[in-house]
Amino acid sequence: MSDALVRLDDIHVRFNAQAVLEGAQLQVRHGEIVTLIGPNGAGKTTLVRTVLGLLKPDRGSVWRKPRLRIGYMPQKLHVDPTLPLSVLRFLRLVPGVDRARALAALAEVGAEQVIDSPLQGISGGEMQRVLLARALLRAPELLVLDEPVQGVDVAGQAELYRLIGRLRERHGCGVLMVSHDLHLVMSATDQVVCLNRHVCCSGHPEQVSNDPAFVELFGQDARSLAIYHHHHDHDHDLHGSVLHPHVHTEHCGHLPAQPSPATPADPEKG
Numbered sequence: 001m002s003d004a005l006v007r008l009d010d011i012h013v014r015f016n017a018q019a020v021l022e023g024a025q026l027q028v029r030h031g032e033i034v035t036l037i038g039p040n041g042a043g044k045t046t047l048v049r050t051v052l053g054l055l056k057p058d059r060g061s062v063w064r065k066p067r068l069r070i071g072y073m074p075q076k077l078h079v080d081p082t083l084p085l086s087v088l089r090f091l092r093l094v095p096g097v098d099r100a101r102a103l104a105a106l107a108e109v110g111a112e113q114v115i116d117s118p119l120q121g122i123s124g125g126e127m128q129r130v131l132l133a134r135a136l137l138r139a140p141e142l143l144v145l146d147e148p149v150q151g152v153d154v155a156g157q158a159e160l161y162r163l164i165g166r167l168r169e170r171h172g173c174g175v176l177m178v179s180h181d182l183h184l185v186m187s188a189t190d191q192v193v194c195l196n197r198h199v200c201c202s203g204h205p206e207q208v209s210n211d212p213a214f215v216e217l218f219g220q221d222a223r224s225l226a227i228y229h230h231h232h233d234h235d236h237d238l239h240g241s242v243l244h245p246h247v248h249t250e251h252c253g254h255l256p257a258q259p260s261p262a263t264p265a266d267p268e269k270g
């Protein structure tokens with residue numbers, strides 16, 4: 001495990017007597033991009049929170065490289081609209097960050113123009129970049145990105161994935177990200193882990209998109225489209241906690257979450 005940054009084995013998590021993760025495993029190595037994909041409620045954020053050490057699994061082992069520096073980009077940031085907080089002040093909440101460092105991090109993600117803007121006033125795409133800049137300010141060995149392209153238009157999504165690829169090269173960090181869109185991450189990822197409470201299949205994107213377990217989960221259409229509808233119905237705070245958890249009515253079995261036939265390629269995320 002010399003180049004491993006984090007390794008999870010046989011992870012079990014239950015919430016309110018409901019199994020959310022059952023024997024999941026995951027490994028991220030130095031310089032590698034690993035993408036977690038799976039339907040709503042599959043346990044992706046729960047696994048990410050376990051990686052971050054924010055959640056202790058009921059069973060299983062979590063190994064992290066000693067003193068591992070992690071930069072985390074949450075799924076969504078809940079900002080109180082009455083809180084007067086500029087992008088600069090927000091980034092300076094990271095210890096030791098001054099204006100010059102904040103500006104350099106924003107420049108790296110192509111968002112230096114918003115440094116003095118109120119955080120509540122910037123666009124969805126700019127917010128994602130600011131959150132990425134904030135994660136970079138921790139000089140991470142491991143970047144953890146929970147749905148990094150959420151709220152970004154399709155062209156912006158592809159650009160953001162390219163940016164993540166460049167950041168991996170420049171910083172040599174490992175990247176763990178959650179995505180709902182295998183098609184877009186295809187070129188940007190080394191390893192795909194398809195999760196539905198446990199790891200259904202994993203490997204190189206092309207390999208995974210042809211795996212029967214992947215096709216069973218996402219439907220035949222997903223093989224060509226590698227895309228499906230995502231109806232997001234809860235927010236997370238800075239620590240990844242669910243602010244408004246949805247009620248999970250379906251047992252999270254291997255039910256195919258097929259794209260709607262009316263709009264099969266709509267990549268809009270909730």
Ligand SMILES: Nc1ncnc2c1ncn2[C@@H]1O[C@H](COP(=O)(O)OP(=O)(O)OP(=O)(O)O)[C@@H](O)[C@H]1O
Binds near residue numbers: 246
């Ligand atoms: N703190 C919590 N307390 C109770 N239930 C929770 C908690 N966190 C998550 N859950 C439930 O665990 C299940 C898995 O949630 P999780 O957020 O990990 O799924 P996900 O794959 O990230 O889903 P999505 O694609 O919708 O973001 C869901 O049914 C969710 O409601």
